[in-house]
Every structure is written in C-alpha cells, then in structure tokens.
Amino acid sequence: MDWMKISLYDNASPIMEQLILFHDYSMLIIITILSTVSFLMIKMMKNNFFSSSILENQMIELIWTLIPTIILSFIALPSLHLLYLMDELYNPLLTIKILGHQWYWSYEYNDFNSIEFDSYMLPTSTFRLLEVDNSTPIPLNCQIRLITSSHDVLHSWTIPAMGLKMDATPGRLNQMALFSNRTGSFFGQCSEICGANHSFMPIVVDIIPVKYFISWIKNFN
Numbered sequence: 001m002d003w004m005k006i007s008l009y010d011n012a013s014p015i016m017e018q019l020i021l022f023h024d025y026s027m028l029i030i031i032t033i034l035s036t037v038s039f040l041m042i043k044m045m046k047n048n049f050f051s052s053s054i055l056e057n058q059m060i061e062l063i064w065t066l067i068p069t070i071i072l073s074f075i076a077l078p079s080l081h082l083l084y085l086m087d088e089l090y091n092p093l094l095t096i097k098i099l100g101h102q103w104y105w106s107y108e109y110n111d112f113n114s115i116e117f118d119s120y121m122l123p124t125s126t127f128r129l130l131e132v133d134n135s136t137p138i139p140l141n142c143q144i145r146l147i148t149s150s151h152d153v154l155h156s157w158t159i160p161a162m163g164l165k166m167d168a169t170p171g172r173l174n175q176m177a178l179f180s181n182r183t184g185s186f187f188g189q190c191s192e193i194c195g196a197n198h199s200f201m202p203i204v205v206d207i208i209p210v211k212y213f214i215s216w217i218k219n220f221n
Contacts, residue, residue: 009161012207013180016163018082026075033071086163089177092145096136100148100155100168100190103197107136115220121200130187135204139213144178156192159205165191180207 011017097108101118109115117134125131138144148157148168155168166176180186190201208216 011163012161012182012184012186013163013178015086015177015179016161018085019163022078022082025078029071029075086177089143089145089175091143092177093142094139095145095147096138098146098148098157098168100150100152100157100194100201102152102195103190103201105157105201105203107134109217112217115217119204121202127187129189129199130202130204132202132204135185135206137206137208137213137216138178138180139210140183140207141181142179142210146176146178148174148176153194154192155190155194155201157188157203158191159186159188159203161186162205164188167192183207183209 008020008023009016011020095110097110099106099108104121105119107117107119119132119134119136121129122131122133146157146164146166148155148166149172150168150170152170154170156165157168158165162178162180164176164178166174168174184207186205186207188203188205190198190203192198194201
C-alpha cells in the first residue's frame with residue numbers, strides 16, 4: 001500500500017487479480033448508470049414541457065423494468081463465476097491449519113511432523129500493528145489448502161493482497177485455497193471484532209520459492 005492510495009492492493013494471486021478486474025468492471029457499469037440517471041434528472045428539472053402520453057405508457061414501464069434486469073445479469077453472472085473460482089480447491093500440495101486465539105494465531109503444518117508455532121504481534125516494529133515474531137512461510141506457485149478454526153471467539157483470517165478472508169469459528173472448520181504467483185511478505189489483520197485486543201492480531205505470510213521452503217522445513221526446530 002502507498003500513502004493516500006484509494007485503489008485496491010496490488011494483486012498477489014490470480015484470484016485477487018480477477019477480483020480487481022471484477023471491481024473495475026462493476027464500477028464502470030455503476031458510474032454509467034449514475035451518469036445517465038443524473039443527466040436525466042437534471043434535464044427533467046430544467047425542462048418545462050410535459051407530455052401526457054407517458055402517464056400510462058406500458059412500453060416505457062416494460063423498458064425500465066427489463067433494462068435493470070439485464071444490467072443486473074451482467075453483474076451477477078461474472079460474480080457467480082468468481083465465487084466458484086474462489087471455492088475451487090483441486091489437489092492441494094500442502095495443508096495449513098490456522099487457529100485463532102485471544103489474541104494471536106497458531107499455525108500447524110499437518111503434512112509434516114511437529115511443525116507448529118504461534119504468531120504474536122511485535123510490540124515495537126517498523127510497521128506498527130502489522131509485524132509478528134513468526135511469519136508464515138508458503139511456497140510459491142503451489143496450491144495450498146488453508147483450514148481455519150478458533151479456540152475461543154470468532155476471528156477472521158484475512159490477507160487483502162491475496163483476496164483471502166475466512167472466518168475462524170469455534171467448533172467449525174472453514175476451508176479456503178491459496179495460490180500465490182509472486183514472492184514477498186504480505187500483511188493482514190483479524191477482520192472480526194473479537195474483543196479488547198482485536199487490533200493486535202496481525203498476520204504475515206512470506207511467499208518464498210519452493211527450495212527455500214524445503215530448507216525452512218528441514219531447519220525448523
């Protein structure tokens with residue numbers, strides 16, 4: 001993110017790229033509708049002439065019913081397609097279990113023995129309220145399954161740059177897919193108001209090449 005930036009994050013996954021494209025596409029339609037309606041309202045206020053033929057005109061009523069329906073279908077169909085893409089999870093290479101606590105995150109790499117750690121916010125850091133003592137390494141260009149749950153209250157694990165947001169609910173496992181196509185450190189925070197220290201539950205994901213991820217697995221204590 002940049003200072004005074006009003007647009008979305010630069011995408012770090014194909015899903016986020018599609019979300020940004022859908023956002024721009026929807027905004028184009030909305031701005032067009034707003035401009036058209038505003039123009040018509042201004043013309044009506046300035047126009048002193050009136051036609052009695054439009055008081056009970058069935059064709060006009062049909063048109064202003066059909067046009068919004070068609071416009072909504074142009075928005076709904078891409079939206080449904082994107083929802084299915086976000087829910088799709090095919091042959092994941094790795095499964096990571098994420099547990100929310102008051103107020104920190106725990107991570108478990110269930111495909112390996114005894115790889116689990118807690119992630120707490122650093123009290124003093126360069127990026128205030130965002131840095132943690134143990135970030136979460138994830139291999140680049142790999143399909144990852146994320147499973148979220150909670151030990152106490154509702155939490156929400158969120159990485160905006162990847163288009164990820166999933167509630168961590170006590171007694172329930174929620175699943176989402178992660179596939180990142182560029183390296184880097186990506187930040188997020190709990191997006192559910194979970195209590196007094198809600199704003200002190202940052203998330204840091206490090207996307208690294210596969211060879212470095214394998215080295216991290218071997219050297220994990």
